Amino acid sequence: MASSHLPFVPASAPTEDAGVPPSTRALEAAHAELRRAAVILEHDVPPAFDLGPLAQALEQAFVAIYDACDGRAERLAAVHTARGEVAQALSALAPAAGREPAFDPLRAHLERAAGHLAHADERLARLPPLGVPAPQELFASVDVPRLHVLVRPSIAPRLRYPRLPPTGRPPRPTAALPEPTTFQELRAAIAQMKTQAAEARLSPPEPALPPPVAAPENAPLPGFTREVPRAIDDVAFRQNRARECFEEVAMVGMQRAPLLGDPWRGSLILERRMLASIDALAASGATAVAHVPRLVADAPVKDPSHAFALAMVMGCLGGRDALGAAEHALLTSDRDEAFVEGFAAGLKLVPHDALPLALRSLLEEEDPGIRAMAIDVLGYRGLATPAELAAAAGDVPVVAARALVHLAMTPSPGLSALLQGLDGTADPALREAVWWAMALTGHPHTEARLTAALDGPEAGKAALILAIAGGEEDARRVTQRALSAPTRELLFAVGWTGNAWAIGQLVDLLETTDDDALAAAAAWALERLTGAGLWEEAEVEDEAIEVADPPEPDVGEPRVPKLARTLGDPRDLPPEPTPETVEQPSTDAARWRAWWMEKGAEYTMTTRYRRGHPYTPLVSLGELDTARVTPLERRWLHRELVIRTGAVVRFDPHDLVAVQEEAMRAWQPHAARSANMPGRWLRPARKTG
Structure with missing residues (x-):
């Protein structure tokens, strides 16, 4: 496994400081402090004075740190530049000293960044200069992403900050008139509206709308043009190419997970399209690369698919600035759960060499959602140390739930006591993670805890884990509980028990139930137990697979007919869409009864079965x-x-x-x-x- 693309079986336990020199750790700590200062500047301070010089100094400090991390300039000189820019930023905060407490956290982060940069300066002064690394050739990705290292300037973040209000007297707002209830109040309201109308007439008139352009008599058909637009320049062409490749990566991020019944290997075609788009974007050069973060920052809606694409693209481009641009977009977003999940999905696949360092920096963020994302990706990639996983498991529930399953995959002597302490948690996600961790490590209280939960509101989750991890008695217990008061989740769990005694009981349920959801769950459980292959096609309602487009608003204009109806031959109009179908196990009790009468003698009630095999x-x-x-x-x-x-x-x-x-x-x-x-x-x- 030495040639693995990801660490399936690490040769040794990962260590936090392995191969990271102290100067690099100091630069990363300074970068984290600047990143927090930038987030405060964009979201948490008022426009008390001109913040432009502060934002500009912060942007240049980021660039200098990236130059030092990536070797785009002599490292010691770059650190000196970063220290100077941080000093300029602190000077720009002088107008807020003692007057605006909202700026105090920002100043504290800048002072800590200055301290870390001084430490990096001291370390680098003892080392010989390394010089600028030589350019590397670009190679196409083959089924797994490559790390593309380009010769380019560092990506400078564009910080948005609150602007000072315009000078001059602001326009007087027009107060809303109360709803009149008497004729006297109505006359007073009319008089007030006349006064407001007279004042509005004295104000400068609004610019008139341009007159509508009449279509020429020889106008082309819809969808055609007679004039070729002017050619765009090289920068616009590369930015357009970057946008096209970025949208392709975002599309694949939504579609690569197979649907039920689709072979998972079919995603390889989509993945190759995604990797080809990343390769093309990297080959488009520095202009295209620098434009990618703007595609997310300037978007009106923070789309989770764009979060995936940003993490995926920037994680395949060499340089600490590439990951830094993605982190900045994440931390300055609304941090919606779906957006953070999309970002994590991209980081789980990328080959960036600075990923462990960047994720450990995010572990120090105040937002528990960001910490949960960071420990999840570290654990997923096999990069988290046992100490980091144990510390995260003692964090707030949203973080602990992500860390526990990864910690259970590499159990330590203290894990049993940790699980015992978390067993009584009130958080549903953390409680499920505790159950899985108990099952994965063979905790002695696993069966007792899951059995007790079979009578609670989370019986379906407990039954599934007990069916996967339990013994013969547990399989019978899950089956009896499911058949005594059947639910969709409990019947689904019966299929995982392997209990042959349940086959006849499930067939009886198919004969007696009128609930389609229960019948479908029983059929899937039968198929998992027997592998009988009694499949049938069923139609899927349109509402179950798509969301209808909202109706167009009525603005008083005539409806524009579809081009297919206007220009197409009425004898060859497009047909109505065919109904969607899905193949699923049969819910016909007679078919299952006939199959069981033929094959039932081959089953032993004390044997665990899966797909018809012991x-x-x-x-x-x-x-x-x-x-x-x-x-x-x-x-x-x-x-x-x-x-x-x-x-x-x-x-x-x-x-x-x-x-x-x-x-x-x-x-x-x-x-x-x-x-x-x-x-x-x-x-x-x-x-x-």
Whole structure:
């Protein structure tokens, strides 16, 4: 696995300071302080005076730090420049001293940045100059992204700050008139409106609208033009090319996850389009690269697909400034949960060499959502240390929930006590993470905690984990609970138990239930248990797969007919769209009853089954590879492999197709070693430490 694109099985536990010199850590700390100061400048200070010089000094300080980090200038000289710009920024804050307390946090961050830069200066002064690195050739990405290192200037952030209001007397606002209730009040309101109208007539008139341009008699048909527009310059061409490539990456970020029934390897075509777009953007040069952050900063809506594209593109471009531009866009956004999730999805795939350093810097942010994102990506990439994961697991619930499953994949001696302390949490997401961590590490209280939760509001989640990780008695308990008071989630969990006794009970449920959702859940559970292949096509309502476009507002103008209706031949109009269909297990009880009467004698009630075979981890691996399952189910299958083999090989359905292929090849020997007792509920013990 030495040639792995991601660290599936790290040779040793990662360490926070491995290979990072003190000068680089000092520069990163200074960068983090400047980043926090920039966020305060953009969002938390009033326009008490002209903030332009402060913003300009901060922008140039960022550039100098990036020059020092990436070697675009002599490092010691760049640090000197950064120190000078920070000093200029502090001087620009002089008008606020003692008068505007909102600027005090900004000043504190600048002073701390100056201290870190002084430390970096002291370290670099003892080292010989390294010189500017030589340019590197660009190579196309093949199924996995490459890190493109370009010869270009550092990307300078464009800071937005509150502007001073315009000078002069502001226009007098017109107060809203109260609703008259008597004739006397009505006459007073009319008199006041006449007064306001007279005052408005004395103000300068509004500029008149230009007259409408009449269409020439020989106007071209809709969709055609007779005039070729003027050619754009090289900068505009490269920026347009960057926008096209960026939108392509954003589109693939939304579409690469397969739908139910689609083979996950089919995403390879989309991924190759995405990588080709990133390669093309990098080949377009410095102008295109510098334009990418503006595509997100200037967008009216912070789209999660744009967050993914920004992290994906900038994470494939060498230089600390590329990641810095993406971080700035993240921290100055509204930090909507979906936007942060899209950003994290991109960081999980990129090959940037400064990613561990940048994520550890984000671990120090005050926003728990940012800390949760940072520890999630570090754990996903196998870059988080056990100490970092343990510290995050003791953080607020939103952070702890992200860290626990990653910590459970590399258990430590203190994990059992940590899980015991978090067992009574009131946060639903953290409680589910605690249950999964217990199951993954074989905690002795796992079955008792999950069994107790079967009678609570989260019975479906507890039943699923118990079905995956429990023994024969647990499988019967989940089945009995699901059939006594069936719900969609409980019936879904029965399919994971492997309990052959449940097959006949599920067929009986299909005969008696009138609830379509319960019938569908029972059919999927039967298919997971038996692999019978009793599939049928069912129509999907349009409302279930798409959101209708909002109606166009009526502004009094005639409706414009569709071009297909106007220009097309009435004998060859486009047909109405065909209904969407999906293939799913049959809910016909008669078909399942006939199948069970034919095949039921082959099943043993004390054996665990999956897809019609006595269960071994090889069956889970095969289901992970070829079965019709969703990405979330594939994640559960990976956890089942960890539980039933005691081994850990890093895998996630969010990975690129080539990386998933490599992970499954690495899983093969571990699953084969645990396949000597088919049909058993046994699970090996895992070592800690």
